[in-house]
Amino acid sequence: MLDPKLIKEKPEIIRKMLSDRHVQFDLDGLVNADSKRRELIIKTDELRKQKNQVAAEIATKKKTGQNADDAIAKMQTVSQQLQALEAEQIKTESDYNKLAMTMPNLIHESVPLGADxxxxxxxxxxxxxxxxxxxxxxxxxxxxxxxxxxxxxxxxxxxxxxxxxxxxxxxxxxxxxxxxxxxxxxxxxxxxxxxxxxxxxxxxxxxxxxxxxxxxxxxxxxxxxxxxxxxxxxxxxxxxxxxxxxxxxxxxxxxxxxxxxxxxxxxxxxxxxxxxxxxxxxxxxxxxxxxxxxxxxxxxxxxxxxxxxxxxxxxxxxxxxxxxxxxxxxxxxxxxxxxxxxxxxxxxxxxxxxxxxxxxxxxxxxxxxxxxxxxxxxxxxxxxxxxxxxxxxxxxxxxxxxxxxxxxxxxxxxxxxxxx
Incomplete structure (x- = not known):
């Protein structure tokens, strides 16, 4: 497995390696999956933070005798959104890992280039x-x-x-x-x-x-x-x-x-x-x-x-x-x-x-x-x-x-x- 930073920041190095090895590989699919999984990590983290804030709001309202119905409804909505995003994140991570685990290694500069x-x-x-x-x-x-x-x-x-x-x-x-x-x-x-x-x-x-x-x-x-x-x-x-x-x-x-x-x-x-x-x-x-x-x-x-x-x-x-x-x-x-x-x-x-x-x-x-x-x-x-x-x-x-x-x-x- 290669360094994910290399895939993200210098995909042209990976593309050349694949060409030099004469290997068919869905590099664009891997780059897209990597980008998507990073976006989902940010979104799920934001929703988890929001969920914790709503949970604290519910606790405070109940403790002070206030009506917490709106906060509870909001909690249900956030939880559903988070559940959907986590499921999407699991699938995206799986797609990314499957591709990443099949990518070949880099090639040392002293290796002669050729098909066979x-x-x-x-x-x-x-x-x-x-x-x-x-x-x-x-x-x-x-x-x-x-x-x-x-x-x-x-x-x-x-x-x-x-x-x-x-x-x-x-x-x-x-x-x-x-x-x-x-x-x-x-x-x-x-x-x-x-x-x-x-x-x-x-x-x-x-x-x-x-x-x-x-x-x-x-x-x-x-x-x-x-x-x-x-x-x-x-x-x-x-x-x-x-x-x-x-x-x-x-x-x-x-x-x-x-x-x-x-x-x-x-x-x-x-x-x-x-x-x-x-x-x-x-x-x-x-x-x-x-x-x-x-x-x-x-x-x-x-x-x-x-x-x-x-x-x-x-x-x-x-x-x-x-x-x-x-x-x-x-x-x-x-x-x-x-x-x-x-x-x-x-x-x-x-x-x-x-x-x-x-x-x-x-x-x-x-x-x-x-x-x-x-x-x-x-x-x-x-x-x-x-x-x-x-x-x-x-x-x-x-x-x-x-x-x-x-x-x-x-x-x-x-x-x-x-x-x-």
């Missing part, structure tokens, strides 16, 4: 793309040959885009999680295992719910949604709180399963365990002072890069365009890992600065002293590792001529082996 991913900018590459002296396989064929994934039985049990991990791939998946948590703990992140289901109010604080209805799972007959990432739970963890400025920044490492409908792309490179409905993820989430958030954004990206450098997985960093990044983010970097079996880079990390977009919706503020005015925090999020996609990168990039998989060095101590 063709306008994304490659910031850097790291690592050497592996070369093989034998015919390589993709992760689907490798998993079948080594008995590591069962897609057919998962489809029978749950449907498409589900999987059974088996044998040493289960252990490698857990090794990634353990290594990620140890890595972030060393960097002074607080470890959090959040609720895997949250209510609508919390979900709407973290995302623009209307855009995610088609990708998030809803629990039938319950005010609960399965999280698509631990970001959703952690964002809402401090809702309606005022944090101490001395404790900032607050850095969390969230670990959780993630659940997504993942409708859309098809093809062999989207099969297997790359794009699935359920996976584990370790997420970075940071609450920061507004003046520190861009520094924190770059730091989170560096933390993610170092993680993949330790795993020796080649990657590139992409700065997403205005039309390709999510509506909640003001700026997003993606890290795309090289997938040898697909002969392509594929996204494995998304790193975003959301400014005060989420914290306004969730009413999360901070102050430095008890008597100082509160300020909204900035919130940032970044994948550290989404395990299934990283498993794909490891399987394809570290395959050996004899059909096995070399285990990256940092994971060997967790797995107890250097090869699968």
């Amino acid at each position: 991913d063709t306008s994304n900018i490659q910031v850097k590459t790291w690592g050497v793309i592996p070369k093989f002296e034998f015919k390589i396989k993709d992760h689907i064929d490798m998993a079948q040959d080594l008995g590591l994934v069962d897609l057919e039985r998962a489809a029978k049990t749950a449907g498409a885009r589900f999987y059974y991990l088996k044998n040493n791939l289960v252990r490698l998946n857990q090794a990634l999680i353990h290594f990620a948590l140890d890595y972030l703990a060393e960097k002074q992140y607080g470890l959090v295992q959040p609720p895997y289901m949250i209510n609508r109010g919390s979900m709407e604080g973290a995302i623009i719910a209307d855009d995610f209805e088609s990708v998030i799972y809803k629990v039938q007959d319950e005010d609960l949604f399965l999280i698509g990432t631990s970001e959703h739970s952690i964002a809402a963890m401090h809702s309606d709180e005022i944090l101490e400025g001395k404790d900032l920044p607050i850095r969390y490492a969230g670990v959780s399963p993630c659940f997504r409908k993942e409708a859309g792309a098809h093809g062999r490179d989207q099969k297997g365990i790359f794009r699935v409905h359920q996976f584990e993820k370790v997420e970075q989430y940071v609450f920061a002072r507004p003046e520190d958030s861009w520094k924190e954004h770059e730091k989170m990206l560096t933390v993610a890069e170092e993680f993949y450098q330790k795993l020796e997985i080649p990657y590139r960093v992409m700065l997403l365009s205005s039309g390709d990044m999510g509506k909640v983010s003001a700026k997003t970097y993606d890290i795309e890992a090289w997938m040898a079996g697909q002969n392509a880079y594929r996204e494995i990390v998304s790193c975003s600065n959301c400014l005060d977009f989420q914290t306004r919706r969730l009413k999360i503020r901070f102050r430095d002293k008890t008597n100082e005015q509160t300020q909204y925090l900035h919130s940032l999020n970044s994948t550290l590792v989404a395990t299934t996609r990283t498993l794909v990168a490891i399987m394809e990039n570290f395959q050996t001529k004899d059909g096995h998989i070399s285990v990256p060095k940092p994971l060997q101590k967790y797995l107890g082996s250097s090869v699968i």
Whole structure:
């Protein structure tokens, strides 16, 4: 949610942002609803003041034995008018909030303008793309040959885009999680295992719910949604709180399963365990002072890069365009890992600065002293590792001529082996 003052005083900034994002939005409707709700606030306040004055007049007349019929009649008229205005105010506030909660975030000046991913900018590459002296396989064929994934039985049990991990791939998946948590703990992140289901109010604080209805799972007959990432739970963890400025920044490492409908792309490179409905993820989430958030954004990206450098997985960093990044983010970097079996880079990390977009919706503020005015925090999020996609990168990039998989060095101590 954006600052209402900005909508009221500088709608041209919002209009440009919508144009740059290539988003259709009823800005005029929002501006009109905002103007109307402000007028209604003034009118209802005036009527409440008038009602209090008439009430005092009635009390005085009754106390002094005067006839209060005219004042009582006036009270009835004012009360009816107030009731009608309050009903109109509730509807106008509802209309305004519905629109305001679907408006995208502002865009940082460094974000390239464009309608889609063709306008994304490659910031850097790291690592050497592996070369093989034998015919390589993709992760689907490798998993079948080594008995590591069962897609057919998962489809029978749950449907498409589900999987059974088996044998040493289960252990490698857990090794990634353990290594990620140890890595972030060393960097002074607080470890959090959040609720895997949250209510609508919390979900709407973290995302623009209307855009995610088609990708998030809803629990039938319950005010609960399965999280698509631990970001959703952690964002809402401090809702309606005022944090101490001395404790900032607050850095969390969230670990959780993630659940997504993942409708859309098809093809062999989207099969297997790359794009699935359920996976584990370790997420970075940071609450920061507004003046520190861009520094924190770059730091989170560096933390993610170092993680993949330790795993020796080649990657590139992409700065997403205005039309390709999510509506909640003001700026997003993606890290795309090289997938040898697909002969392509594929996204494995998304790193975003959301400014005060989420914290306004969730009413999360901070102050430095008890008597100082509160300020909204900035919130940032970044994948550290989404395990299934990283498993794909490891399987394809570290395959050996004899059909096995070399285990990256940092994971060997967790797995107890250097090869699968």
